[in-house]
Amino acid sequence: MWSRGPSHAAWKGSIALTSDPAFAIRRYSVQDRPDVRRISVQTALMGEPGSAFFDDDEILADALTLYFTDHEPGSCFVAVCGGKVAGYVLGARDARRMDRICAAKVLPSLLLKALCRGTFLRKKNARFLFHVFLSLLKGEFRAPVFSKEYPAALHINIDREFRSAGVGSALIQAYLEDLKRQAVKGVHFATMSGKAALFFEKNGFQLLFRGRRTYFRYFLGKDVPLSIYGMRIA
Numbered sequence: 001m002w003s004r005g006p007s008h009a010a011w012k013g014s015i016a017l018t019s020d021p022a023f024a025i026r027r028y029s030v031q032d033r034p035d036v037r038r039i040s041v042q043t044a045l046m047g048e049p050g051s052a053f054f055d056d057d058e059i060l061a062d063a064l065t066l067y068f069t070d071h072e073p074g075s076c077f078v079a080v081c082g083g084k085v086a087g088y089v090l091g092a093r094d095a096r097r098m099d100r101i102c103a104a105k106v107l108p109s110l111l112l113k114a115l116c117r118g119t120f121l122r123k124k125n126a127r128f129l130f131h132v133f134l135s136l137l138k139g140e141f142r143a144p145v146f147s148k149e150y151p152a153a154l155h156i157n158i159d160r161e162f163r164s165a166g167v168g169s170a171l172i173q174a175y176l177e178d179l180k181r182q183a184v185k186g187v188h189f190a191t192m193s194g195k196a197a198l199f200f201e202k203n204g205f206q207l208l209f210r211g212r213r214t215y216f217r218y219f220l221g222k223d224v225p226l227s228i229y230g231m232r233i234a
C-alpha cells in the first residue's frame, strides 16, 4: 500500500477540507466495484457526467469498467481518502488480450443486457449511438495500433472533489511500478480530455497520435480531440 500524509506538497484545494486529508493507494478489491462504477459514470464525458449523452448508468458503467473489474481486477488500483474511494486507475497488462476478451465476452453480454433493458429505445441513447455510427462510417475510429511497443493499457478517473491534489499522479505511479515489476515494456491509452493532456505530459507520457471525434458535436457544438499517449517502461 502506498500512502501520503498531510505534509505532502500536493495537499491543497477541497481535499484539504476533509477531516483526514491523507489518501492511500491500494489494489482494487471487489468491494470497490460500486464506487468505481459510480465514478466512471460521473466522469464519462471528459470528466463530466455521462448522463449528458447516455441514459442508462448501468450499461455505461459496464461499457467503461466491466473488462477491468471483472476480467483483470489484479491490474487495478484505487485511491482512498477519508474512507472514500477518490479515484481509480484501471489497467490491462496486454491490450490485445483485453480486446479479444471484450469482443468475445464483454460486448455480447453488454448488448444482450442493453436489449433486455430497452436501453437502445431511449431517445437520448438512440441519438448518441446514431452519431457514433456516423463517426464509424467516416473512419474516425481508425488509428495506428500501438499494442506491440506499448502492450499495456489504462483508464484513469478521479472524483471531482479530489482532483488536482496529487491523487491521479500517485495512481499512475503505482500502476507503472506494478507494470515495471512484471517487465511490461510499455503502456498506452486514448483520451478525449484535452484538459488532461498536461497531467499526462507531467507524468512522463508522450503524445503518439492525435485525431478527432465528431460524435459529440450534436450537443457540444464542437469536435473533440482524441489523443493517444504512450510510455516505454522497461
Ligand SMILES: CC(C)(COP(=O)(O)OP(=O)(O)OC[C@H]1O[C@@H](n2cnc3c(N)ncnc32)[C@H](O)[C@@H]1OP(=O)(O)O)[C@@H](O)C(=O)NCCC(=O)NCCS
Binding pocket: 043, 046, 047, 048, 155, 156, 157, 158, 159, 162, 163, 164, 165, 166, 167, 168, 169, 170, 190, 191, 192, 193, 195, 196, 198, 199, 200, 202
Ligand atoms: C486528469 C486527472 C486524472 C488528473 O488527476 P489529478 O489527481 O486531478 O491530477 P494530479 O493532482 O495528480 O496532477 C495535477 C496536475 O495535472 C495537471 N492537470 C490535472 N488536471 C488538469 C485539468 N483538468 N486541467 C489542466 N491541468 C490539469 C496539472 O498540471 C496539475 O498540476 P497543478 O495542480 O500543479 O496545476 C483527473 O483530474 C480527472 O480524472 N479528470 C477528469 C477526467 C479525465 O480527464 N480523465 C482522464 C481521461 S483518460
